[in-house]
Amino acid sequence: MKKMFWAEAEIRDNHCISPDIYAMKIIAPDAAKNAKSGQFIMVYLDKGELLLPRPISIYDANDDEIEIIYQVVGKGTKALSQMQPQQEIKILAPLGNGFTIAPDTKKAALVGGGIGTPPLYYLAKTLAQAKISADIYLGFRTTPILAEEFRALNNGEVHIALENGTDDNAHKGFITDLIASQNYDQIFSCGPEPMLRALAALTARTSTPTQVSMEQRMACGIGTCVGCVIKAGAQYTRVCCEGPVFDAKEVFPQ
């Protein structure tokens, strides 16, 4: 079994980076040292009527710190967004399988949609460190996030698409419009299911290996409740353990 850490951790920073989107830094050395890209953490709320922890992808991890970027979508994430530096937060981390970088990968594409973008950052950083070139494709409804952070890695092109946006530097439409999958050894993706589904269809045509990070309503986060399943072939598979990263062929059979 993979090692995970229960921590009553200190919040180092928690601030809004875009409307309804927050970045939180949590001091958690054990978890940070063991985290890999594509994994997630469980954040425990101290809110009596909301019993379940919130699964949130890892945006970045350093020696002593895990950073998450999350969207306020309900009462739980609202409460999270109101927490202050130096407050204590309980987390369980790192969880899930994470992205797998095949040894022979030379050129990768990272495809993110909306709040699915942050988990790709730690992967992009890891690829840059491993000197594997990676083009970044990010799609949003109206407002991009993190584009500068990805550009700063300087490890490939950064493309932006906006569904309803008016940015001159962005493609107007879906991010999947821009991807020539045959140019890549490996594609990594995280985002809304329709985007992942479209991407999987696209990359299947060029037989490009594609990993997708999936979401599901989750309870335990560690495999015991068998709640967070998705259909993979004829079986139901747990997002928290067998995932959140799956081979696109498994979850979007063509």
Place this chain on the structure above:
Amino acid sequence: MKKMFWAEAEIRDNHCISPDIYAMKIIAPDAAKNAKSGQFIMVYLDKGELLLPRPISIYDANDDEIEIIYQVVGKGTKALSQMQPQQEIKILAPLGNGFTIAPDTKKAALVGGGIGTPPLYYLAKTLAQAKISADIYLGFRTTPILAEEFRALNNGEVHIALENGTDDNAHKGFITDLIASQNYDQIFSCGPEPMLRALAALTARTSTPTQVSMEQRMACGIGTCVGCVIKAGAQYTRVCCEGPVFDAKEVFPQ
């Protein structure tokens, strides 16, 4: 029907005055102007798993402000104790009947026990203003509260009794030991039920009119749910409407 006010009020002050006991000042002009001694307010918590407001007696009321003194006894009052000045708090006030000062009252005794002491302060102030002399009898387990505030009114003797205390200026034992009820036209009391019961027995022997402020688990606070009853004769009577102040003869028939 008595006038009551729903207010989304501002907290002016909230601080600890003794272990687990807090004083909170709430800016609520309408409620404050209409408040009389012995009434209470409902304080609404913003805590999802705790649905019911907390009934808390009025310690003092000025032109624009109601002050309450409360004990931290559970999660709800704990949350209350952590609120900060300038935060908003929802209250419904004033509620209940309050103490009644008969026109011919010349000398009164006020008998408080533990956290039942604060509601007598506003009464003591009212009596002082009306130039009705009032001796104060306060009983505690170990640690007195508010003794100085009562003394400062300078409107009668202030007696303290401690069940387990070691204060040289305090009687060791029950506060009811000290009361010569025949000396008073009217006795007002608030405190734990055993104390009220003992007092009622005592004052019945001298036929001294006695008002007792009663407690009960409460839901609505305004009479609709008929939840907060106590036995009064053969009937069940609502503490929130017919009380919280009752004639001792009604609730402790001898």
Place this chain on the structure above:
Amino acid sequence: MIDTTVSIAGITLKSPIVTASGTFGSGQEYAQFNDLSRLGAITVKGVSHEPWLGNPPPRIAETHGGILNAVGLQNPGAKAFIEKDLPFLRTLDTKVIVNLCGRTVEDYVAVARDFEGVEGVHFFELNISCPNVKAGGMAMGTDPKMAEEVTRAVKRATATPLIVKLSPNVTDITLIAKAAEAGGADALCLINTLLGMKIDIHKKKPILGNKIGGLSGPAIKPVAVRMVYQVSKVTTLPIIGTGGAATWEDAIEFIMAGATAVSVGTANFTNPRVVTDILDGLVAYMQNQKIKNLSQIKGIIE
């Protein structure tokens, strides 16, 4: 232009938001914080033929996301209700539902007859589901035969449209719903409270004087929504959904599950203005979603 009206037994309610029996008194107290004329109806506290003493205190216990109550339908009887409470209710521009309680079929018939010729009562709600009454009460609501019998008897005794309030403390609530329908009910209200208990571990005894009470509040909403959904699939009677509704989203949830109207109970204690807040939210939702009439979403869940 949106239309918030709903219809129950041929009577039009201005909105689907109704107050639940035993939580809103006779409306007067809440009139200070709410425009009661916006409500679809006010359900008044349970009324019996003779005065009822109620249960020994404590009658209220707070639980996680819910409250237990064991009031036991304390009330001064129909005569006092008609004299003291009904005059105020008549001044309101809303419908009035009188909750009837009893221990025997005869009791229920008697209290229904107490209202003969009395104006200002638009519906009766037959309370055969109160868990805090020893005989009658919930017993009648957990047996299909008895539920049908008492419904039929009251229906015969009065021309006032009859809502039957169902207990959730049953293996199959659809059987009781069908029994009430067979007995002539004009509408159903569900759910009443779930039987529950809380112990004071320090005093080593139950908090409630009656030991056991009825659990209400958001804690039980999933059970209520499920039952409304199940019952709506087996009857054509209009349903007043109730059980933990505290927000406009909850109201929509009940309506989507199959309810025609939504009754708000315990939430009045948490926020005395809650019915106004729910109504405001409901109207905004209908406007945003361009829903002209709630029938467009009623029972939309397959």
Place this chain on the structure above:
Amino acid sequence: MIDTTVSIAGITLKSPIVTASGTFGSGQEYAQFNDLSRLGAITVKGVSHEPWLGNPPPRIAETHGGILNAVGLQNPGAKAFIEKDLPFLRTLDTKVIVNLCGRTVEDYVAVARDFEGVEGVHFFELNISCPNVKAGGMAMGTDPKMAEEVTRAVKRATATPLIVKLSPNVTDITLIAKAAEAGGADALCLINTLLGMKIDIHKKKPILGNKIGGLSGPAIKPVAVRMVYQVSKVTTLPIIGTGGAATWEDAIEFIMAGATAVSVGTANFTNPRVVTDILDGLVAYMQNQKIKNLSQIKGIIE
């Protein structure tokens, strides 16, 4: 010197704190945060004779103070369980309760027989109360005759002590409890989840893939405590109380209501160390209150 042991069917548990089926996997995951040898027993996830696919997702919905689940007992079958999970469980110094599920009496008997000669299983828990299984499952737990029949059949098929887990979705749980006792149950576990539903009003459909699921968590604790209390008055069988227990105070409440042991389920999700916290609190309480043995407070509520 305090003694936290309790006895069920002649088997001594080190403490009254047990984990609930379907919330603790096979213990391995939680061994990282808790000393499992302090537990009275671990109840493993439901096991069937053949592998079960489970219900379509989503399977989890959060409600006010509770959660709904509709997992549908997905499991790889008894053979896989015995091969993959049981070896770890055997290394633990605690008792193991295997939760058995099926759709027919024959299914239950078959899965019980799968464990013939298999070491490391101290109890079976007969799951005749899972609300998320179409046939069998809860249906067996809501009919006294069927409950008795399946209990008797499994009891005949195995010498392993048998706990029967009861459904709360019944009019009178004492009837099912007595039926299980008549069928030969060695102990009872109650309550399983309450049937509930939650609707996503934006998507206009139920959140759960199965539409309806089982409600657990602190929201339902008052119902669970009430049922443990009621059942404890009609049977001499030991009871494992469960339903929303999340604190040591909750554990004491269940014990005072009549439970011999307390099973912790949903709370493991809210706090993965909750069983340790509960045990620490329980021991401190016993020391403070000078309670040498929990039998001193068990069922103390009259």
